[in-house]
Amino acid sequence: MRSNIDHDVFINQGKSIALAIQVDNWLKAKGKSEPTQIPFGHSGLSHKPKSTEYKTGQQSMRESMAHSVSTKRPVLASLNKPLTKEQQRHKHNFEAKTAALAAGESTFEGKCSKHGETDYRVYASGKHYCIQCRGIITKRHQEKTA
Numbered sequence: 486m487r488s489n490i491d492h493d494v495f496i497n498q499g500k501s502i503a504l505a506i507q508v509d510n511w512l513k514a515k516g517k518s519e520p521t522q523i524p525f526g527h528s529g530l531s532h533k534p535k536s537t538e539y540k541t542g543q544q545s546m547r548e549s550m551a552h553s554v555s556t557k558r559p560v561l562a563s564l565n566k567p568l569t570k571e572q573q574r575h576k577h578n579f580e581a582k583t584a585a586l587a588a589g590e591s592t593f594e595g596k597c598s599k600h601g602e603t604d605y606r607v608y609a610s611g612k613h614y615c616i617q618c619r620g621i622i623t624k625r626h627q628e629k630t631a
């Protein structure tokens with residue numbers, strides 16, 4: 486009777502188990518129980534340094550999706566769509582923020598959708614905000630809680 490299962494599969498499976506045992510023994514001999522692995526809840530991606538180049542949400546998503554697919558497969562070519570007005574504003578702020586952080590400054594001239602070109606504050610974490618907008622929000626909050 487012919488079977489459509491390739492018998493090599495079983496041979497390879499046997500070899501694979503034998504190899505796994507060899508690796509295990511070798512690790513034990515070296516005083517290790519298992520190979521160093523990325524800790525639970527972490528991924529290689531989370532250890533990547535923060536990018537200093539502005540990317541739209543779509544570009545970031547495409548990159549992370551492409552990264553999670555096998556590296557052997559062709560990766561989607563990056564799209565170079567013209568940026569919208571809002572994306573251009575974000576890009577300006579991102580680049581100004583990055584330059585300010587690199588120069589060790591905590592403020593930079595950003596573009597606010599409400600206030601136009603104005604002073605922004607930036608934190609080492611990379612968070613930034615329009616100082617005038619923050620002032621308005623803080624004032625409103627104080628009025629509410631007063």
Ligand SMILES: [Zn+2]
Nearest residue numbers: 597600615618
């Ligand atoms: Zn503002």
